[in-house]
Amino acid sequence: MLIDCETALVGLSRRRAMRSRLRLDLFDRAGPSVKSETSTVAILVGALVGGLSHSLLDGLMHPDVRPFAPWGDTNPLLGSIGLGTLHLGCLLLGLVGAVVMFVHVRREGA
Numbered sequence: 001m002l003i004d005c006e007t008a009l010v011g012l013s014r015r016r017a018m019r020s021r022l023r024l025d026l027f028d029r030a031g032p033s034v035k036s037e038t039s040t041v042a043i044l045v046g047a048l049v050g051g052l053s054h055s056l057l058d059g060l061m062h063p064d065v066r067p068f069a070p071w072g073d074t075n076p077l078l079g080s081i082g083l084g085t086l087h088l089g090c091l092l093l094g095l096v097g098a099v100v101m102f103v104h105v106r107r108e109g110a
Contacts, residue, residue, distance in 0.1 A: 060086055 059067035059077035066073055081089075 057086075057090075 055065070055067045056077065058065045059075050060081055061078075061083055063075065063078055065078075066075055067077060068074075
């Protein structure tokens with residue numbers, strides 16, 4: 001959770017820096033997708049979801065990770081899915097995300 005908070009704070013400071021650099025009119029010309037991804041809510045939700053999912057995914061493949069610490073010192077997720085299956089699943093989800101993002105940006109520009 002500490003990393004989530006740090007990620008959110010770094011994201012918020014980057015947002016402020018980006019807005020100050022792009023203040024002229026570049027940020028105003030950006031589409032809704034860019035503006036929505038730099039909102040405070042988007043940064044906080046992204047940090048929370050990213051931090052939690054990263055711990056759980058690492059728990060599936062790394063024996064030294066304790067995804068439920070400090071409440072538990074074991075890793076019940078280890079070995080529940082094969083490494084090849086995990087990598088394939090991540091690749092497929094990444095491809096689906098890329099297609100969804102591409103379609104969304106194309107529709108926004110049309």
